[in-house]
Amino acid sequence: MTQSDLFNDLQLQSVELIEIDDGDILWIKRFLPKADADLLLQTLQNEIPWRQDSIRIAGKDTPIPRLQAWYGDPGMTYTYSGLKLDPLPWTLTLAAIKQRIEDYSDCHFNSLLANLYRNEQDSVGWHADDEPELGQNPAIASLSLGDARDFQLKHRTHPEQKLSLPLQHGDLLIMKGALQHHWVHQIPKSKTPCQPRINLTFRRIFK
């Protein structure tokens, strides 16, 4: 172990409540210690059957600029932008990290969208996680692994209210309250080269 590995392992979790109007965000930096985050990143890169789905934009099938996979309890299908996703069954790895996040957040999740940003060209555009099946004020827990990327938020009716959170390896973001009604979020392409990043967004679908 080098001195910098040792330093990284000693860095402690810190919790920041982001003060914004119309929603709640909790940013738990280093929710996972580096060694756990490293192992999880490597395992998920290999075990998830990543695929590039297409969504319909202006009547045309357009590949999304990232890879993804949808997991969940039986029957927890999810539809966004005209794309219907049937759940893969939980793996031991994903069930374990879900439990760890549930214990911390006191929330219960029955589904997960996993995203793989292969490099700086991969992204997700402005959107909110406001599909009807997520209920009125969904709690969403989002775990970041791999290279840091900027998670940007913008208020829908006061677009001058915006923020950018540089999410790092092992960080957990919990979004709650009315956030998805009033704010949109995105991961833009990056101007500098990026190594792969995996993001796990745990959700609860109401059927």
Ligand SMILES: O=C(O)CCC(=O)C(=O)O
């Ligand atoms: O990669 C991220 O941090 C955000 C992913 C996201 O916005 C989503 O899955 O809805």
